[in-house]
Amino acid sequence: MSVIAYLYSSSVGRKLTMGLSGLFLVSFLFVHLGGNMLLFVNDEGVMFNQFVRFMTTNPVIKVLEVVLFGGFIVHIIYAAILTAKNNEARPVKYAYSKGNAGSSTWFSRNMGLSGTIMLIFLIVHVTMFWGKFHFGGGREVPIEQAYHQVWKVKEVPEIKNDLGEVVLAHEGYINREALEIMKAQGITTVNAISMTDVVNYSFSNILVVLLYVVAMVLLSFHLNHGFQSAFRSVGFVHSKYTPALKGLGLIISVVFPAIFAAMPIWYFIKLTLLPH
Ligand code: HEM
Incomplete structure (x- = not known):
């Protein structure tokens, strides 16, 4: 049997695929969290915008995005297959009561439901940030601000130096040379967008903040159960490593979502309640 056929047709193979794809997604969450923590730096979003420029223009990252x-x-399709197979094997649902629920919790029995809500959150989230940044309109900002705060120019004027070379590359970020030429040409503003500006816009809305906080609570439960079962699925259960895995699981399922949730909360407080 080929590896692909094994991962698809055997129960162990399916759980293994689920666990490995989940652990891979956790590694993405780690990088995503690290980059987004730049939002807490009080520098008018410069470092965060630099990070976004790197993430959106680096060719290696573009390939990793496809991965x-x-x-x-894979994670979503296998979740659907596993749920369908479980229902097939157990057409009559267990009758749960406080007494016989044993060690399983409501969340561990409803990974499909919390996963589906996470998927809805993801679609809203990616549309709100990635979609708006790439396909939404920009606003007029002074060219100095676009240069210093690393804004991406939406309507790119073709700026050429004396040698006829284009100095404002198609990725739309103004460099020093382009800034000088634009100033010499009397251009004072450009139509541009910055991810920090998109974050400010989104997180000044209390409904968006509430959506994120609720989603992060769900993410916490989803990660908690998912992380434990991922290691069981790959067969990595050993009493020697249990405390370390429990600690790691706690960091991933409690600390990660808590820091993610702190972002919309902090931005809402900063934008609407604190004087600026
Ligand atoms: C709550 C705090 C969060 C903030 C401020 C945030 C911010 C962002 C931003 C700015 C982008 C666009 C980045 C780009 O185009 O390079 C993005 C994309 C994305 N986010 Fe988040 N994010 C948060 C939480 C999450 C969580 C919890 C997940 C997963 C469960 C997630 C999954 C994604 C995915 C899959 C993308 C698209 C892939 C990419 O562009 O790299 N985000 N996020």
Whole structure:
């Protein structure tokens, strides 16, 4: 049997695929969290915008984005297959009561439900940030601000130096040379967008903040159960490593979502309640 056929047709193979794709997605969450923590730096979003420029223009990251998308697709499709197979094997649902629920929790029995809500959150989230940044309109900002705060120019004027070379590359970020030429040409503003500006816009809305906080609570439960079962699925259960795995699981399922949730909360407080 080929590896692909094994991963698809055997119960152990399916759980293994689920666990490995889940662990891969956790590695993405780690990088995503690290980059997004730049939002807490009080520098008018410069470092965060630099990070976004790197993430959106680096060719290696562009390839990894496709791999990430594949990881989500595998995780979602296998979740649907596992749920269907479980229902097939157990057409009559267990009758749960406080007494016989044993060690399983409501969340561990409803990974499909919390996963589906996470998927809805993801679609809203990616549309709100990635979609708006790439396909939404920009706003007029002074060219100095676009240069210093690393804004991406939406309507790119073709700026050429004396040698006839284009100095404002198609990725739309103004460099020093382009800034000088634009100033010499009397251009004072450009139509541009910055991810920090998109974050400010989104997180000044209390409904968006509430959506994120609720989603992060669900993410916490989803990761908690998912992380434990991922290691069981790959057969990595040993009493020697149990405390270390429990600690790691706690960091991933409690600390990660808590820091993610702190972002919309902090931005809402900063934008609407604190004087600026
Ligand atoms: C709550 C705090 C969060 C903030 C401020 C945030 C911010 C962002 C931003 C700015 C982008 C666009 C980045 C780009 O185009 O390079 C993005 C994309 C994305 N986010 Fe988040 N995110 C948060 C939480 C999450 C969580 C919890 C997940 C997963 C469960 C997630 C999954 C994604 C995915 C899959 C993408 C698209 C892939 C990519 O562009 O790299 N995000 N996020």
